[in-house]
Amino acid sequence: MYNLCILFLTGFISPILTFYVNEGLKQGPVRSSAVLSLLVGLYFHLFPQSMDSYLVSNIPIVFIGGSFIGMVSSRILSNYLLLGTAGLIFCLIYINASQFFKGYGGAVGTASAIALLAALSIPVFTKKQRLTNGIMLLRKTLFGTARRQ
């Protein structure tokens, strides 16, 4: 449980940190993701005894996965809370990840993309009329019509 909390915390912080370096410090998406992941990866490579072996092997992967989310353009998403939520969703996918795709390059990126796409639809349900509005928009998107309330 403790290990999972640490992983979720990593998943929450990583996209926010990457997005800040990307958009706030204007370092660009690739540098912000790669340099932060390099620092985390290097730390656990040099000090493998610093934490539990499960965390040592998983934190760098969760961090780099979260950093992919943080590479998002501010044109698409600029809300730090939603970024953190996307990171948590990513972590959820990562923990339940399929054994079939283990070791496939880009699987972490795919999980990040799915998490981000899921998080991008959250504002639909959190506008003025909250759920009702969200359901109406969903109906409109799916069937092309939305009944007036």
Next chain:
Amino acid sequence: MKQPNAAFVQARYQPEQYHEQARDYFQHLIRIFAENLENMNRHQAVRTIFIFFLLLIQVIFISQIFKEHTHSLGTVAILAVLSILVLITHLRGKIHHKDHAYEHILVAVWIPVGALITFYLNHFLKLGPVLSAALLGSAASFIPNLRKHSHYLQQLPAAFYCGAFIGMSSSGVAPNFLFVATASIFTALLLIISKNLFAGVGGKLGTLAFAGVVITSFIFFLVSSYV
């Protein structure tokens, strides 16, 4: 004021010739319009096919998790909600540019380079997938600094980083350089056609890399089965 020569005017203004020219001109315009329409349809088809392909990759990814967690009701419920949320974002379609554009081949050509370097760092220098990809990505992110005004150099970090994700594959999936090179070529093709699609979406490069690796695995599986 100098008057125009009457003979010259008569020679220039010939109604039949003028009408012929106008007709040719309009025919030319219609031909250009038809060609553009054809191109537009082709671009639209490429665009639609790519979006469906990427959606399919994501569906395969999620359904595989479903398949392995059918015993856990909580996980199945979470994945169902997740699938609906992803579908809503896809259907809203606000993540794509309206105009379709192709990435230049000289940008995509760096994907295999990034993949092979990362694969070497990962498996031969035993740095591990995260450190190898991050190392290459960090180095590549400084390439635009070589010539700050070069538009071409500014596009290279993303191509290198995309290649790095392929090189992160484990030796069980990617046993040799041939596999990595093949997966890189497929990923490069996907990158070329998806310049304005999913633009600015985090994880796009990783998804392309994943698609490349999955296609290559499938091809290698078919080849090993029949040869």
